[in-house]
Amino acid sequence: MTALGAPAPAAQAGASSAGHLVVTGTSKRFGAAVVLEDLSLSVAKGEFVSLLGPSGCGKTTLLRCIAGLLRPDAGRITVAGQDITALPAHRRNVGVVFQNYALFPHLTVAENIGFGLRAQGVSRAEAAPRVAEALALVRMGEHADKPVTSLSGGQQQRVAVARALVVRPSLLLLDEPFSALDRKLRETMQVELKHLLREVGITAIFVTHDQEEALVVSDRIAVMNSGRIEQLADPATLYGRPVSLYVLDFVGQSTRLAGRIVAVEDGVVTVETSLGPVRAPGRFAPGSRVAVAVRPEAVTLGEGVAGANRVSARVSEISFLGSRTQLHLDLPAEGEDRGVVELPRLPEGVQPGSRVTLAFREADTMVFPA
Amino acid sequence: MSATLAAPAAALPPLRRRLDPMALLALPGVAFLSVVFLLPLLLLLWSSIRGEGGFTVNGYVRVLGDAYYIGVIGNSLQLGLITTAGAFILGYPAAFALARARGYAQVVLFALVFLPLTVSIIVKSFGWGIVLRRDGILNWLMLNVGLIERPVRMIFTEGALYAGMINVFLPFMVLPIYSVVRMIDPRYGDAAATLGASPWYRFTRVTLPLTLPGVVAGASLVFSLAVAAYVTPSLLMGDRYMTMSMVMAKAFLNLRDWQLGGAMAAVLLAVAAMVVVGASLMQRRLARHGGAA
Amino acid sequence: MTMDRLGTGIAWTALILVIAFLLLPIVVVIPVSFTESTVFRFPPEGFSLQWYGRIRNVDGLLGALWLSAQIAALSTATSLLLGTLCAIALVRGLVPGAAAITTFMVSPLMLPGLVLGIALLQTMREVGLRDAWWSLYLAHVVITLPFVMRTVLASLSLFDFAMVDAARTLGCSYPKALWRVLVPNILPGFISGALFAFIASFDNYPVSMFLVDVRTKTLPIQLLNYLEISPDPTLAAVSTVLIGLTVIVLILCDRLVGLRRMASI
Ligand SMILES: Nc1ncnc2c1ncn2[C@@H]1O[C@H](COP(=O)(O)OP(=O)(O)O)[C@@H](O)[C@H]1O
Numbered sequence: 015m016t017a018l019g020a021p022a023p024a025a026q027a028g029a030s031s032a033g034h035l036v037v038t039g040t041s042k043r044f045g046a047a048v049v050l051e052d053l054s055l056s057v058a059k060g061e062f063v064s065l066l067g068p069s070g071c072g073k074t075t076l077l078r079c080i081a082g083l084l085r086p087d088a089g090r091i092t093v094a095g096q097d098i099t100a101l102p103a104h105r106r107n108v109g110v111v112f113q114n115y116a117l118f119p120h121l122t123v124a125e126n127i128g129f130g131l132r133a134q135g136v137s138r139a140e141a142a143p144r145v146a147e148a149l150a151l152v153r154m155g156e157h158a159d160k161p162v163t164s165l166s167g168g169q170q171q172r173v174a175v176a177r178a179l180v181v182r183p184s185l186l187l188l189d190e191p192f193s194a195l196d197r198k199l200r201e202t203m204q205v206e207l208k209h210l211l212r213e214v215g216i217t218a219i220f221v222t223h224d225q226e227e228a229l230v231v232s233d234r235i236a237v238m239n240s241g242r243i244e245q246l247a248d249p250a251t252l253y254g255r256p257v258s259l260y261v262l263d264f265v266g267q268s269t270r271l272a273g274r275i276v277a278v279e280d281g282v283v284t285v286e287t288s289l290g291p292v293r294a295p296g297r298f299a300p301g302s303r304v305a306v307a308v309r310p311e312a313v314t315l316g317e318g319v320a321g322a323n324r325v326s327a328r329v330s331e332i333s334f335l336g337s338r339t340q341l342h343l344d345l346p347a348e349g350e351d352r353g354v355v356e357l358p359r360l361p362e363g364v365q366p367g368s369r370v371t372l373a374f375r376e377a378d379t380m381v382f383p384a
Numbered sequence: 385m386s387a388t389l390a391a392p393a394a395a396l397p398p399l400r401r402r403l404d405p406m407a408l409l410a411l412p413g414v415a416f417l418s419v420v421f422l423l424p425l426l427l428l429l430w431s432s433i434r435g436e437g438g439f440t441v442n443g444y445v446r447v448l449g450d451a452y453y454i455g456v457i458g459n460s461l462q463l464g465l466i467t468t469a470g471a472f473i474l475g476y477p478a479a480f481a482l483a484r485a486r487g488y489a490q491v492v493l494f495a496l497v498f499l500p501l502t503v504s505i506i507v508k509s510f511g512w513g514i515v516l517r518r519d520g521i522l523n524w525l526m527l528n529v530g531l532i533e534r535p536v537r538m539i540f541t542e543g544a545l546y547a548g549m550i551n552v553f554l555p556f557m558v559l560p561i562y563s564v565v566r567m568i569d570p571r572y573g574d575a576a577a578t579l580g581a582s583p584w585y586r587f588t589r590v591t592l593p594l595t596l597p598g599v600v601a602g603a604s605l606v607f608s609l610a611v612a613a614y615v616t617p618s619l620l621m622g623d624r625y626m627t628m629s630m631v632m633a634k635a636f637l638n639l640r641d642w643q644l645g646g647a648m649a650a651v652l653l654a655v656a657a658m659v660v661v662g663a664s665l666m667q668r669r670l671a672r673h674g675g676a677a
Numbered sequence: 678m679t680m681d682r683l684g685t686g687i688a689w690t691a692l693i694l695v696i697a698f699l700l701l702p703i704v705v706v707i708p709v710s711f712t713e714s715t716v717f718r719f720p721p722e723g724f725s726l727q728w729y730g731r732i733r734n735v736d737g738l739l740g741a742l743w744l745s746a747q748i749a750a751l752s753t754a755t756s757l758l759l760g761t762l763c764a765i766a767l768v769r770g771l772v773p774g775a776a777a778i779t780t781f782m783v784s785p786l787m788l789p790g791l792v793l794g795i796a797l798l799q800t801m802r803e804v805g806l807r808d809a810w811w812s813l814y815l816a817h818v819v820i821t822l823p824f825v826m827r828t829v830l831a832s833l834s835l836f837d838f839a840m841v842d843a844a845r846t847l848g849c850s851y852p853k854a855l856w857r858v859l860v861p862n863i864l865p866g867f868i869s870g871a872l873f874a875f876i877a878s879f880d881n882y883p884v885s886m887f888l889v890d891v892r893t894k895t896l897p898i899q900l901l902n903y904l905e906i907s908p909d910p911t912l913a914a915v916s917t918v919l920i921g922l923t924v925i926v927l928i929l930c931d932r933l934v935g936l937r938r939m940a941s942i
């Protein structure tokens with residue numbers, strides 16, 4: 015298995031020392047539109063990083079810059095310490111799985127996989143066993159001589175992955191590799207692909223606009239916003255300590271109230287919201303406009319622990335999600351405020367229209383500049 | 385539960401104002417057609433309204449005010465309609481069989497429909513003459529079968545003309561319908577059947593509407609080719625059945641009457657334009673209702 | 678169910694009839710070309726190759742064949758160049774009014790041939806171009822361009838340019854990626870466009886009719902002349918040769934890219 019790549023190094027979450035892939039100060043504009051803005055990124059060897067962001071935020075553009083398909087206007091890109099900024103795509107040895115796979119319809123499955131080897135001058139005889147090995151790796155052995163047009167979506171994805179891996183790239187880039195698959199298959203393929211790439215021991219960057227997918231497949235997630243990386247962190251940090259409202263909203267759900275700082279003391283601020291005062295750790299000047307937020311599972315019904323923030327609100331909707339139950343709250347300031355609470359079990363007597371008291375610890379409360 | 389796309393999509397960049405250098409690749413072709421195609425056409429239309437003392441509609445008066453020329457226009461339209469109808473009646477079911485054939489049979493059948501398209505129209509008209517002659521193959525066949533006692537005259541009859549026209553233009557009907565039928569999922573019919581639809585109902589409510597784009601494409605192509613046909617009518621009928629094209633050829637080559645020829649050309653052009661515009665309007669409407677069948 | 682079978686029966690009967698009908702005038706010239714008699718009677722009498730031998734003696738026939746081949750080949754080549762460039766611009770570039778340009782580029786296809794011929798004749802006279810060869814060449818570029826445009830445009834717009842990127846990341850330089858991925862995928866469209874264009878030019882009568890002169894005649898015009906002057910089985914022999922050539926070209930195309938792939942574009 016490991017013949018396809020370097021022996022798997024221990025995949026470490028969190029960038030250690032010098033990265034395997036380092037992108038520094040990269041910018042790209044199309045005409046007047048700035049698509050990448052002074053973007054920097056470091057990925058450790060063997061690490062899986064997701065680029066997460068809405069459609070049009072520049073994820074594909076960044077990927078194309080790394081692959082050498084686009085020339086950035088400014089910045090430097092190095093892989094394993096070697097500056098590849100000026101290298102053309104075909105000399106970079108960076109594997110890419112394209113969004114709709116871009117398989118070659120005039121070739122069979124095996125010919126597709128062997129394409130890179132042949133293009134790099136590997137003889138037919140030498141290429142054959144490597145193609146066979148790659149076919150076995152993605153469990154497509156019995157489909158070797160089929161035309162790629164006859165494959166299902168999942169099979170096409172496997173061929174695309176094998177085609178990119180067989181040339182032993184130093185880095186694998188995957189552009190929304192699951193977006194063409196239906197939901198059920200997508201979930202299976204996510205786990206399968208992660209496992210496969212781990213086995214090969216390759217460094218990989220996934221592009222996705224689906225936060226759940228990012229949480230499943232990656233060691234760290236870079237949340238992108240209009241050409242910049244807003245936050246790059248492991249999933250737990252991203253969820254628990256988002257650096258901005260944008261990240262808070264993009265990853266997971268939350269209850270969120272707009273307000274104004276009324277008191278500052280000792281690293282704890284008091285915010286006046288539409289539901290009353292809320293205390294949270296933070297450093298803001300009195301009078302600034304902010305938003306306080308708390309994750310759904312950090313909220314309990316009732317009085318909670320001593321010193322907890324307490325607000326009261328009306329329940330508008332209850333959704334049973336199996337392992338937990340979600341309450342949606344009716345909040346006065348429409349648009350700015352939003353309320354979602356998740357409970358392991360729905361207490362007796364709570365129904366749409368009930369007034370409930372919500373409690374959440376000061377330490378679980380986050381403040382962001384509005 | 386998923387917060388996918390929770391954040392608003394980034395605003396689209398403003399459309400680029402400066403011209404894409406790749407767009408310049410279109411220039412040679414467009415320039416060529418403008419000079420060698422559009423310009424001559426405009427000159428022709430101009431000459432149809434140019435008389436001794438400047439502007440005149442004399443040519444049009446002569447064409448549209450003369451019963452003879454109205455008859456010629458009628459002939460052309462009639463020839464176009466009959467050819468289109470004949471090609472449709474033969475071609476529609478044939479296209480279905482062609483599209484539903486499988487494997488090697490389909491390649492062979494397809495090649496047999498395709499081959500006549502590649503054979504010179506002169507050869508075909510010549511061959512058609514051999515078929516229809518008094519001592520030709522058709523008379524010989526019918527005599528031997530005992531259908532007739534003596535050879536009958538077929539060449540230079542209107543029936544022969546229509547048959548020849550349909551023969552020449554039939555592939556242009558079959559191929560567009562074929563390519564539409566090939567795209568239809570046969571499961572539509574099954575779905576309708578499970579809903580209790582009778583075969584006839586299924587055909588008129590499901591199959592026919594789905595194939596209409598192909599029919600419109602084929603019919604407009606056959607009609608515009610047939611209405612302007614020159615070689616086949618003049619070989620199979622000669623002067624006995626004058627069409628617009630024949631009048632034009634005569635006006636320019638024999639009579640040197642540019643005004644008459646120009647006006648006739650303009651009328652033919654108008655007919656062709658109406659067919660093209662009508663067909664594309666119909667296609668657009670079908671596309672809008674497409675899939676809703 | 679029985680009505681389904683009836684429908685299938687009708688369709689297959691129609692297809693057999695259509696093919697027989699289409700092939701009839703083509704197939705009959707073959708036996709006639711081998712006849713011994715000087716008129717084409719059916720069934721043909723005896724067997725001889727005399728009419729094939731006489732092809733060489735027919736005035737201007739070989740010259741016309743050569744001229745038609747020249748004009749068809751050169752105008753098709755010119756159209757491939759102009760049409761491919763234009764199609765690339767329309768598919769890949771931001772061309773203002775792309776839809777209108779596309780319509781314009783294929784519109785000669787819809788124009789009655791005679792009208793085009795007359796218009797060109799008139800314009801050539803006005804600008805003083807009296808050379809028949811050049812007039813024919815220019816006119817035939819107009820005739821062939823729409824065929825090339827349509828098929829190349831169709832196959833280019835079906836082509837996913839991410840495949841070129843894929844080839845580049847797999848180790849192909851840009852030109853090599855175009856050669857290894859773009860070319861094989863648009864070749865069927867290219868060849869079928871060229872084939873249609875060549876045939877349309879080679880077989881054109883109504884446009885050429887106005888542009889030929891006494892010494893410069895294309896094959897269809899020469900054939901029709903001959904048919905009017907001396908209709909003997911020589912014409913059947915010429916036709917048989919042409920049909921044979923067509924079949925060979927079709928088989929070659931089928932070997933090269935597959936007829937059905939060509940026709941699907
Ligand atoms: N070749 C290009 N020319 C002009 N604009 C482009 C080009 N490629 C991308 N863009 C623009 O750059 C922005 C980012 O695109 P992209 O990187 O594809 O986004 P994502 O992959 O995150 O959805 C989009 O607004 C897109 O319209």
Ligand SMILES: [Mg+2]
Nearest residue numbers: 070073074075
């Ligand atoms: Mg993208």
